[in-house]
Amino acid sequence: MHKEIYEEPKAIINTLEELERYVKDIANVIKKYERIYVIGSGTSYHASLYFELLFPNSIAIHASEFIKRKISINNNTLIVAISQSGESKDVIDSVIYAKKLGGKILGVTNTFNSTLYRLSDERILTKAGEEKAVAATKSYIAQLTAIAYLFSYYIGDEELKKQILNLPSKIYDIFAMEGLYKKYGETLNEKVIVLGSGILYPTALESSLKLRETANLLSEAFPTREFLHGYLQTLDSNTDVIVLGDGSDERQIVKKLTQYSRVIRICESCEISVPSIIDLLKPIIYIIPVQFIAFYKALKKGLNPDKPEKLVKVVKE
Numbered sequence: 001m002h003k004e005i006y007e008e009p010k011a012i013i014n015t016l017e018e019l020e021r022y023v024k025d026i027a028n029v030i031k032k033y034e035r036i037y038v039i040g041s042g043t044s045y046h047a048s049l050y051f052e053l054l055f056p057n058s059i060a061i062h063a064s065e066f067i068k069r070k071i072s073i074n075n076n077t078l079i080v081a082i083s084q085s086g087e088s089k090d091v092i093d094s095v096i097y098a099k100k101l102g103g104k105i106l107g108v109t110n111t112f113n114s115t116l117y118r119l120s121d122e123r124i125l126t127k128a129g130e131e132k133a134v135a136a137t138k139s140y141i142a143q144l145t146a147i148a149y150l151f152s153y154y155i156g157d158e159e160l161k162k163q164i165l166n167l168p169s170k171i172y173d174i175f176a177m178e179g180l181y182k183k184y185g186e187t188l189n190e191k192v193i194v195l196g197s198g199i200l201y202p203t204a205l206e207s208s209l210k211l212r213e214t215a216n217l218l219s220e221a222f223p224t225r226e227f228l229h230g231y232l233q234t235l236d237s238n239t240d241v242i243v244l245g246d247g248s249d250e251r252q253i254v255k256k257l258t259q260y261s262r263v264i265r266i267c268e269s270c271e272i273s274v275p276s277i278i279d280l281l282k283p284i285i286y287i288i289p290v291q292f293i294a295f296y297k298a299l300k301k302g303l304n305p306d307k308p309e310k311l312v313k314v315v316k317e
Contacts, residue, residue, distance in 0.1 A: 001133040001305045009168035011138040012145045014127035027153035033078040039063040040082035043136040047143040049202035054151045063090035073101040080106045084139040085314040086114025133306040135214045144284045170275040174288050185296025189240045196244035197224040203283040207290040214305045215297035224249045235260035
C-alpha cells in the first residue's frame with residue numbers, strides 16, 4: 001500500500017497520456033445523453049459520486065442496487081460503469097442488464113481486456129498499473145483524474161486542464177509531510193468520524209472506507225452539517241473527527257466538535273496542510289493524507305495494511 005501511494009503521480013501522468021488519445025471524443029459522446037447513470041462498488045462508487053457532482057444529468061447508484069431500482073433504460077440512456085478490475089460482479093451484472101434494455105455503456109477500468117472493457121461501447125482505460133493491496137489508493141486517484149480530465153474537455157476549460165497536468169507536483173508536496181501523517185496514524189482513536197461537504201463528500205466517504213478496511217476502525221462519514229442532526233450525540237473523548245476543507249460550514253462546526261472530541265482538519269492552513277488547488281480538484285489530493293494515516297494506523301495495530309483478513313481485491317460472488 002505504501003509503495004502504491006508513492007506511485008500516484010506516475011498513475012496520473014500515465015492516465016493522462018492514455019486519455020489524450022480519445023478524451024475529446026468521449027466528452028462529445030457524453031454530450032449526446034440527457035440521462036446518465038454512474039455505477040460502481042466500494043471505492044469505485046465514490047468515484048461515481050465525483051462524476052455525478054461534475055456532470056449534469058448524471059446520477060450515481062451503487063452497482064449492487066442498480067438492477068433492484070428497476071430504472072427505465074433505453075438507447076438514449078448512458079451507463080458509466082467504473083471498476084478498477086473490470087470484473088466486479090455487481091458492476092458486470094448491472095452492465096449486462098442495461099445492455100439488454102438498450103443502454104449504452106461507457107466503461108472506466110484499470111484493466112485492459114477485462115469483462116467490463118469488452119462489454120463497453122466506449123472505454124476509458126486508467127493507467128494506474130497493477131495494484132496489489134486490497135485497499136485502493138493509486139487506482140482511485142487515477143479514476144478521479146480521468147473523470148476530471150474528461151470534464152475539462154466536456155466544458156472546454158483550458159485552465160482546468162493545466163491544473164490537472166500540475167497534480168503530480170502537488171502530490172509530491174503532500175509526500176513531504178509523511179512524518180506528520182505517521183504521527184496522526186499512530187495516535188488515532190478506534191472511532192473516527194470523517195466530515196466533508198459538496199465536492200469533498202465523496203472523499204469523506206472514501207477516507208472512512210480506507211480507515212475501516214485498512215485499520216479495522218469504527219468509522220463513518222457524513223456531509224459536514226448533516227452531522228449536527230443527531231449524530232453529534234455519538235462523540236466522546238475516544239472519538240476523533242477528521243474534517244475535510246475549511247469552508248464556512250467546516251469552520252462553524254469545528255467549534256462545536258472540539259468540546260467533545262479531538263478534531264483533525266485537512267485543508268490549506270490546517271493541522272494537516274495541503275497545497276492550494278481549485279475546489280474541483282481537492283478530492284484528488286485531500287484523500288492522500290488519509291491514505292497514509294490509515295496505513296500507519298494499521299501498522300501500529302500490528303495489521304497487514306495490504307491484506308485485510310476478511311476482504312478480497314475483487315468481489316466476484
